[in-house]
């Protein structure tokens with residue numbers, strides 16, 4: 739079933755570069771007004787001016803550091819108080835690369851605050867506001883790494899598994915209220931995040947516009963989980979079925995017989 743995106747205003751986090759900037763552009767072309775969030779005020783303002791000139795949409799800039807509680811609170815307040823908002827693109831994210839035992843503690847904390855804490859709090863704020871209005875959408879940028887072992891970027895991969903899991907549960911909570919949620923799982927995508935990835939095989943790297951076009955098509959089709967590069971969707975269905983099949987055995991009064999002394 740195809741359903742057009744809801745009209746209104748989209749708040750895009752991490753809109754100052756890469757995937758978020760392309761979401762902003764594509765959503766403006768689809769008729770959305772925008773709130774662009776990030777730390778880089780110069781990039782956000784440049785993008786806002788260019789999108790307004792190209793599309794005549796209203797584009798606001800909200801400069802906020804999502805590794806900081808005041809920044810998170812400022813975006814939460816906007817989500818709570820701006821009744822024109824109909825879509826949250828929870829895109830801001832970063833990696834802290836290196837073996838977990840060697841990554842600086844502050845870098846780990848910042849990454850987990852942006853990728854996990856801020857994303858969750860913004861989804862909660864948007865979920866509450868959209869539920870009250872019985873309409874809206876939340877797009878959470880996870881990663882293909884949600885399905886992978888990710889040595890040398892273990893906590894980043896785990897943060898993206900969190901985003902996938904959060905979205906699956908959030909869908910159960912919010913879809914009865916008329917709120918659509920989607921997890922997007924990009925593989926390598928040509929953005930500043932993989933600037934150091936010159937050695938990646940070209941066939942493994944997607945162009946950002948292709949990624950966002952596919953993800954928005956998935957959203958139009960009300961896909962809960964969109965893996966833009968995955969041709970055989972049955973492979974994802976097999977994973978989801980295996981997960982469901984475990985369910986009856988995960989909480990029982992007795993340990994399994996193989997653990998008997």
Ligand SMILES: NC(=O)c1ccc[n+]([C@@H]2O[C@H](COP(=O)([O-])OP(=O)(O)OC[C@H]3O[C@@H](n4cnc5c(N)ncnc54)[C@H](OP(=O)(O)O)[C@@H]3O)[C@@H](O)[C@H]2O)c1
Nearest residue numbers: 752754755756757776777778804830831881926927929931
């Ligand atoms: N590129 C890939 O291969 C790939 C693959 C899978 C998933 N993803 C995910 O896609 C999303 C976008 O990544 P990208 O590739 O487009 O990376 P990017 O070009 O590096 O953009 C990251 C965005 O996040 C924002 N951000 C980072 N730290 C922030 C903070 N403390 N406060 C507010 N905003 C912050 C940045 O804005 P400011 O610098 O202005 O703050 C920037 O706009 C991320 O969640 C990433 O994990 C990317």
